[in-house]
Amino acid sequence: MHGLTGFTITDRPVFGPQARVQFAAAYPETPVILRHDLAEHPLLTLDALAALAGKLPDTAIEYNRGDLPLGVDGKPAPTGIGIEDTIRHIAISDSWAVLKNIEQDPAYEALLLALLGELRGEIEAKTGAMLRPQGFVFISSPNAVTPYHFDPEHNILLQLAGHKVMTQFPAGDPRFAPDTTHESYHSGGPRELVWRDELAASGTAFAIGPGAAVMVPVMAPHHVRNGPVSSISLSITWRSDWSFAEADARCWNGVLRSAGLRPRAPGRWPQTNRGKALAFRTWRRLLRAS
Structure with missing residues (x-):
């Protein structure tokens, strides 16, 4: 894939034949780790992401302290550091940041659509047309925590720098996210979930580093703990008629x-x-x- 908005995505597919076979077998309901080849892409460096953050609307930016518990009551407090400085100094800013809907920028839209295009056949064979493609970039300080929550999209999280552990819990099981919480979320409520320590034994931990990705089923509760160095992850998501x-x-x-x-x-x-x-x-x- 070459020449999208003047840059090269990669000299070969990001998801190789084995990853596509694994994805096809697991999608849409079984979490699985996949290999990818999206290392050191020029759009995904800290400087490039800080520049992107400066162009995105405020509604597409969320960032807060990284030293959080697994469960939080509502949105965490901000750090008081600007988003561009937060990203450029993520190794020492003790922060967690997400850039939402990166497809608002043409270059990032081309990257997102190229990545999803590699898996379109496998996706549409199972859940029909790929709808509303969206991309999110997560930039995290060492040991930062993304608290327990769920998301409404089909999702593949590609790890680009650093290491993290995502712990997932079965989707659709009211032990991990009560039906009333689902109903509240889809009516405009928060995505954060109530954490109880007794849930921990039922989670499945997926450790990923550069070159690894993990698929997350729709509304599967999960939390994420970053490793000892700062982290960059790209989440490529889509919806379906089923979702x-x-x-x-x-x-x-x-x-x-x-x-x-x-x-x-x-x-x-x-x-x-x-x-x-x-x-x-x-x-x-x-x-x-x-």
Whole structure:
């Protein structure tokens, strides 16, 4: 892949044949570590990322202290250091930062689409059209913690510099994220989850360093602990009709629960959740029309 907006992504595919076979077998529900070949890309150096942060809108930037517990109550407090200095001095700033929706910049959009394009066939064979591709870059100080949370996208986290351990928990299991928490999140609530120490024994730890990536199923609870040196990771994400239906079914369950009912949780893939999703979409249209 050459020549996208004037730079070379790589001389060969980022995901080799073995990684694609492993991904196809695991996607969308089984976490798996994959090998990748995206080392030392010029768009993903600290200086390039600091420059990107200076161009992104404030809504696309989140950063805070890195010395956090596994569970937090709401958004952590800011550090008082600007985002560009935070990134350039990440080795000593004791911080965690994320640049969201990097596809807002044309060069990063080209990189994101090229990476996802390598896996499009495997993705669409399972969950249909690849929808809403988005990219996120995480820059973390030594030993920084990303607290326990979940995300609504299909996700592959590529480790580029440093090492980290992502501990994942089964998606869709109310022991790790109650149904009411899912409903609240899909109705606009926070993604942070309540951590209890007794959950630890049920997690699966995935240790990744440069050249390794881990797939994260939709809404799989997880937390991340950085290693002893600073870290850069790239998260490439997408949605599917299935993931949107699951989200809307959760919203409909919230409506039913507010009416005093006790609805069953949506099913995990390959169940479609189409009935509840259509009910919520119809209800939402009627509210907007009234």
